[in-house]
Amino acid sequence: MKKALPNTKVTVKLRRSNYKEEWYLIIESYPVYKRGSTRASRVVESINRTISTPVWDKSSIARILPDGTFNYKPKRDLNGIIQCRSTIDQEACIYADNVRKLRQHEYDSAILYTDKENEIAAQNERSEQDFIKYFNGIISTRHPNSSDSIIVNWRRVGELLKMYSQGQPIPFKAISVKLLEDIKMFLLRAPMGGNKKGTISQNTASTYFSILKAGLKQAFIDEYLTVDISAKVKGITNIEKPRVALTMNEVQMLVDTPCRDDVLKRAFLFSILTGLRHSDIQTLKWKQIQQTSKGTWQAVVIQQKTKRPDYKPVIQQALQLCGIRPNDDEALVFEGLTDASWISRPLKVWIEASGIKKHITFHCLRHNALSLYLKMNSLQKFVS
Numbered sequence: 094m095k096k097a098l099p100n101t102k103v104t105v106k107l108r109r110s111n112y113k114e115e116w117y118l119i120i121e122s123y124p125v126y127k128r129g130s131t132r133a134s135r136v137v138e139s140i141n142r143t144i145s146t147p148v149w150d151k152s153s154i155a156r157i158l159p160d161g162t163f164n165y166k167p168k169r170d171l172n173g174i175i176q177c178r179s180t181i182d183q184e185a186c187i188y189a190d191n192v193r194k195l196r197q198h199e200y201d202s203a204i205l206y207t208d209k210e211n212e213i214a215a216q217n218e219r220s221e222q223d224f225i226k227y228f229n230g231i232i233s234t235r236h237p238n239s240s241d242s243i244i245v246n247w248r249r250v251g252e253l254l255k256m257y258s259q260g261q262p263i264p265f266k267a268i269s270v271k272l273l274e275d276i277k278m279f280l281l282r283a284p285m286g287g288n289k290k291g292t293i294s295q296n297t298a299s300t301y302f303s304i305l306k307a308g309l310k311q312a313f314i315d316e317y318l319t320v321d322i323s324a325k326v327k328g329i330t331n332i333e334k335p336r337v338a339l340t341m342n343e344v345q346m347l348v349d350t351p352c353r354d355d356v357l358k359r360a361f362l363f364s365i366l367t368g369l370r371h372s373d374i375q376t377l378k379w380k381q382i383q384q385t386s387k388g389t390w391q392a393v394v395i396q397q398k399t400k401r402p403d404y405k406p407v408i409q410q411a412l413q414l415c416g417i418r419p420n421d422d423e424a425l426v427f428e429g430l431t432d433a434s435w436i437s438r439p440l441k442v443w444i445e446a447s448g449i450k451k452h453i454t455f456h457c458l459r460h461n462a463l464s465l466y467l468k469m470n471s472l473q474k475f476v477s
Contacts, residue, residue: 100200100201101122101123101124101125101197101200101201102122102123102197103120103121103122103193103196103197103200104120104121104122104193105118105119105120105121105173105174105175105186105189105190105192105193106118106119106120106121107119107144107147107167107175110143113145114145115143115144115145116143116144116145116147117139117142117143118140118142118143118144118175118185118186118189119137119138119139119140120137120138120139120140120189120192120193120196121135121136121137121138122135122136122137122138122196122200123135123136125200128214128215128218138196140188140189140192142185142188142189143185144175144177144179144182144185144186145179145182146177146178146179146182147167147168147175147176147177147182148167148168148176148177148178149165149166149167149168150165150166150167150168150169151165153165153166154166172190173190174186174187174190175189175190216316216319219265219316219317220264220265220266220317221264221265221266222264222265222317223262223263223264224254224262224263224264224265224268224308224312224317225251225254225255225258225262225263226262227265227308227312227317228250228251228254228305228308229248229251231308231311232244232247232248232251235247235307235311241433241434242433246300246301246304247304249286249301250301250304250305250308252286253279253280253283253301254276254305256283257276257279265312265317265318268309268318268322269322270322270325270326273305273309273322273326274326276302276305277298277302277326277329280293280298280301280302280329281295281298281329283298283301294332295329295330295331295332296331296332296334298329299328299329299330299331302328302329303328303329306323306326306328307323309321309322309323310323310324337451337452337453339365339449339451339453343447343449343451344362344365346447346448346449347361347362347443347444347447347449348362349447350443350446350447350448351446352439352443352446353439353442353443354431354439354443356427356428356429356430356431357430357431357436357439357440357443358443359414359415359416359427360374360375360427360430361440361455362411362414363411363414363415363427364455366407366408366410366411366414367392367405367406367407367411368405369392369394369405370455370456371430371433371436371455371456372433373394374426374427374430375425375427375430375432375433376425377392377394377425377426377427378422378423378424378425378426379415379418379419379421379422379423379424379425379426380422380423381393381394381426382407382412382415382418382426389406389407390406390407390408390409390412391404391405391406391407392404392405392407393405415427433455436455437454440453440454440455
């Protein structure tokens with residue numbers, strides 16, 4: 094394997110015209126390494142000069158032609174300047190050599206740049222890039238295993254940034270505290286997505302702005318920003334809402350109310366007893382329902398955020414909600430449970446049929462699972 098030359102060499106060469114008995118003077122530079130590439134390239138530059146009286150060096154063969162004749166290299170003086178019989182042509186060759194010297198100096202000077210100067214040049218190049226394009230590009234790399242809701246929120250923020258900029262790019266060099274404050278005000282009155290009318294809530298705007306700050310933090314880590322500007326801007330205040338929870342009587346009402354989707358009902362009550370998310374229950378396999386050394390049962394779930402196992406006690410009533418354990422430990426416990434994006438409607442129908450007037454979701458159950466944990470003997474009626 095040939096070793097790459099450390100320096101670029103610039104040479105004046107001749108290229109024969111296809112129409113006349115004349116030669117173009119060209120400047121050839123090799124090897125040239127472009128930023129970010131280890132592959133050498135050849136740069137050819139025309140100087141718009143031609144000659145017709147070059148002197149050929151009969152002792153230096155450039156190429157053997159198919160008919161057996163030879164092409165010779167042009168004769169050069171001690172300084173490397175191509176020699177010509179015509180004075181005008183000789184002046185053109187001297188001009189070409191002056192251009193060569195200029196290009197050679199540029200390449201030689203580039204090699205003398207310090208690491209700091211190269212980094213400044215690279216930073217200037219990064220600062221010209223579009224933050225919106227970068228933001229959309231890191232969604233898959235930053236959240237490869239995240240839930241659908243997280244991905245949806247990141248993509249929505251990307252859409253709102255494009256809406257804010259009216260389809261124009263936002264270069265990194267344009268990002269400032271003032272710009273972020275302006276985006277913050279835009280988010281507080283941003284439209285809802287899909288077919289929904291009105292503006293997003295302040296809490297949703299708070300979530301979106303936090304996601305934007307996370308994207309800016311990553312840009313700082315990736316050296317697109319020289320300052321962690323995300324730390325300089327305060328987030329949007331969350332409005333604390335009273336948590337919706339179920340009482341024991343309301344849980345009993347749900348137990349007593351038939352549900353068209355038996356899997357939904359069992360999974361919902363299982364969530365009440367364990368506090369597990371819908372996403373955890375939907376992917377829960379029998380191998381994750383394990384017996385402890387004390388003879389009790391637990392559900393082992395890997396948390397998406399921390400990637401650490403979370404052990405949730407599974408009392409007898411919750412275990413009975415799972416049904417009969419199959420031979421296949423890879424089987425889903427609640428096979429056929431409706432996806433999160435489609436479960437709201439059947440869940441609402443069942444809750445309304447029970448007479449409960451509250452807006453209850455799977456997420457609400459995480460708030461009061463612990464308070465109901467020791468009071469669930471009444472569920473025996475459902476599982477017995």
